[in-house]
Structure formats: structure tokens, C-alpha cells
Amino acid sequence: MNQKQHKGPGGRVVIYGGGVGGAQLAKKLSGKASVTLVDPLDYFEVPMAAPRNLVQPDFAERAIMPFAEALPELEHVRARLVELRTEGGLIETPDGQQSLLSGDITALATGSRFASELVRAVEGSGSERKDFYARFYERLSAARRVLLVGGGPIGVEIAGEISETWPEKAITLIEAGPRLLAGTSEKAAAHAAAVLQKRGVTIITGDRLESQAHPPNEIFAPGGTATTTAGRQVSYDLLMWCVGGRPNTDYLQPHFANVLNDKGQVRVTPELRVLGQERLFALGDITDLAENKMAWITGGHVDVAAANIVALLGAGRMKLKSYRPKTGNPMMAVTLGRNGGVAHLPSPIGVVRSAWINRKLKATHMLVPMLRKKFEL
Numbered sequence: 001m002n003q004k005q006h007k008g009p010g011g012r013v014v015i016y017g018g019g020v021g022g023a024q025l026a027k028k029l030s031g032k033a034s035v036t037l038v039d040p041l042d043y044f045e046v047p048m049a050a051p052r053n054l055v056q057p058d059f060a061e062r063a064i065m066p067f068a069e070a071l072p073e074l075e076h077v078r079a080r081l082v083e084l085r086t087e088g089g090l091i092e093t094p095d096g097q098q099s100l101l102s103g104d105i106t107a108l109a110t111g112s113r114f115a116s117e118l119v120r121a122v123e124g125s126g127s128e129r130k131d132f133y134a135r136f137y138e139r140l141s142a143a144r145r146v147l148l149v150g151g152g153p154i155g156v157e158i159a160g161e162i163s164e165t166w167p168e169k170a171i172t173l174i175e176a177g178p179r180l181l182a183g184t185s186e187k188a189a190a191h192a193a194a195v196l197q198k199r200g201v202t203i204i205t206g207d208r209l210e211s212q213a214h215p216p217n218e219i220f221a222p223g224g225t226a227t228t229t230a231g232r233q234v235s236y237d238l239l240m241w242c243v244g245g246r247p248n249t250d251y252l253q254p255h256f257a258n259v260l261n262d263k264g265q266v267r268v269t270p271e272l273r274v275l276g277q278e279r280l281f282a283l284g285d286i287t288d289l290a291e292n293k294m295a296w297i298t299g300g301h302v303d304v305a306a307a308n309i310v311a312l313l314g315a316g317r318m319k320l321k322s323y324r325p326k327t328g329n330p331m332m333a334v335t336l337g338r339n340g341g342v343a344h345l346p347s348p349i350g351v352v353r354s355a356w357i358n359r360k361l362k363a364t365h366m367l368v369p370m371l372r373k374k375f376e377l
């Protein structure tokens, strides 16, 4: 085993996962500690832009930022954490080399995994991801009947993008729950459903796919007919899985299974430390906090984790900050293409249906400039 040894100002922090939580945490800690960021990807991708990238591949040019540009001051190790041990993290590079990495403080921000790499890549380079979007665009352009599985924000946004770009396509959106957008208010969800239905999208709720011709991870599989639990038969040229969102925490199973709940989420303390661990933090989608798994929520985790890590390294205040979960908070901005969407904003504003406001909030830029600014790009 090769154990890397670096020391910087304030000590060494190893962050696993360079997504919304890990990359922002790394940026906040740079200059205050010696930071090593471990991620099998060589880039940060703004997840919010993925629905747009699928219908406009050149949008990915700015949504994908190589770590070398976004975080040039940090060490990026292109590898996956395969097993967390008490003495450090066992990591594996894309060519299969394993080594053990340790720091004074460790942060876990490995996010969610989905049914396929359609909405979130699990390996590869930034240029491969851009090639994927270009290739998928060709496939999507050619499909006449599109079946989308999952009526959460990702499925709804993709339905919005496709129906706006190609009004002639026959789109079906199927959701197992009783309504679309379970994480936000009924009013916001009803508006999204009404806009999509007006565009001709068929929405099926309370039903789920029972069988289909190809497994979810075959993104480019040919068309077929899917059968639902209720016995519906839906024929499609392209099947797009927009479900998943399970925590990427398998690496904790061998030695830290006790910190996982039954959903595979990491139990955290109010300081965002892993339960029972002094110098191990967890943030973002993998936490067991009862709140929507969203980027704007992860941003709040980053602030608390960064302050506490600095405090523990002795470079800041000693009293640790506590995070208050956003339980039941319906705040969400859901786009329905470039020209609008629906948002549920904090009280007293509530549901915003105005296309103009939704364009300003998110639909024209998909939050890419905001994230680029965070990385000084």
C-alpha cells in the first residue's frame, strides 16, 4: 500500500466526491488546509444542467468544468473510494491500482447513484461526457415516442425540455407515486403537470414499470414495449430512466455498517460528523437528514462542514457549528424548458408560475453561471 503523506497549513483534509458538496467544500478549504479531492471523474458537472445538455449538447461546454480549471490549487486524485477503514480510505484508480489514503480530517460527499449514467456519470473524463451528450442528442432527436420513468424533478424537467424542443414527439411520463414532484407543494406540482399536459405529454401516476425490453443501464437500447404493474403496455422508441437517487455509500459496508441507516444513508450529528466519529464528516445526498436531496440544501451542509473542519484543524473558532435540517421545506425551482417552469419559494412568496421569473431564476442558465462563479471561472 502506498500511503501519501502531505502536510499543509492547518493539516491535511481528504474529500471523497467532487460534486456539488465535495467540490465546494474543497474550494472553501483551499488555503486553510492541504486538500486532496478524490473522484473517479476528472471534472465537476453542474447536475442542474443535465436536462438541458440532453437537448442542447453544447450547453455542457460550460456546465462541465475540469477540476484542473475549477480547483487548480488542489490535489485531485482520480480514483474511487472502495473501502473506508479506520486507518484511511482504500482507493482504486481507473486502471485498477489500489492504495490507502489518509488525512487529519476526512469528508465523505459521494452523492447519489441513479438507474443509469443518463443524468449523472460515474466514470470517464469531461470530454467523454460531452461526447455522450452529443451522441445521446442524435438518438433522442430520432426517437418519435419517448417514455420517461420517474416523475421527480429530473423526470419532469427532462419532459419539459423534450416537449419544448420537439413538440411533435409523443412523450409519456410515468410516476409510481400519486403525483409528480412529491418533494414540493401540490400547487407547484399541479402547475408543472398542467403545462406538460397542455404540450401533449401523457402523465401516468400511481403505476410503475414492471418489465421492459432492456435494463435501465442500457441508455442507447433500441425501442420496445414496457408493461406496467397495472397492466398498461407502453411502446417507445427511447426509454429514459430518471429514477434512482440511492446513496453511494457501499464503501462503508465492511467497517462502518453501523453508521448506515436502512436506506444506506450515513447517520450524521448536527455538526455533520459521522455518528461516533470525531474527524470524519459527511455531507450532501448521502446524509440521513430528513430533507430533500438537493444542491441548494447541500450548499448549507458545505458551510457548516467547512467551518467545523477549520475549527477542528485549529485554524478557526473552537465551538462547532450545528446544521438545522430543512425538513419539509418545499423550496424547489423546476424548469420546463428554456422558457419557463414553476418554483416554490420561501413564504410569503410561495408558488411562482410566471415564465419570466422562472426564466430568470433558472430556465435560461440552469444555475451554471452561479456555480462557475463559485470556482472563479
Ligand SMILES: Cc1cc2nc3c(=O)[nH]c(=O)nc-3n(C[C@H](O)[C@H](O)[C@H](O)COP(=O)(O)OP(=O)(O)OC[C@H]3O[C@@H](n4cnc5c(N)ncnc54)[C@H](O)[C@@H]3O)c2cc1C
Binding pocket: 016, 017, 018, 019, 020, 021, 022, 038, 039, 040, 041, 047, 048, 049, 050, 051, 079, 080, 081, 082, 109, 110, 111, 112, 119, 120, 121, 122, 153, 154, 248, 251, 283, 284, 285, 286, 293, 294, 295, 296, 297, 298, 333
Ligand atoms: C439531473 C439532476 C438535476 C438536478 N437538479 C437540481 C436542481 O435543479 N436544484 C437542486 O437544488 N438540486 C438538483 N439536483 C440534486 C443535486 O444535484 C444534488 O442534491 C447534489 O448534487 C448533491 O451533492 P453531493 O455532493 O451530495 O453529490 P454529487 O453532486 O452527486 O457529487 C458526488 C460526487 O461523488 C463522486 N463519487 C461517487 N462515488 C464515489 C466514490 N466511491 N469515491 C469517490 N468519489 C465518488 C461522484 O463522481 C460525484 O462527483 C439535481 C440532480 C440531478 C442528478
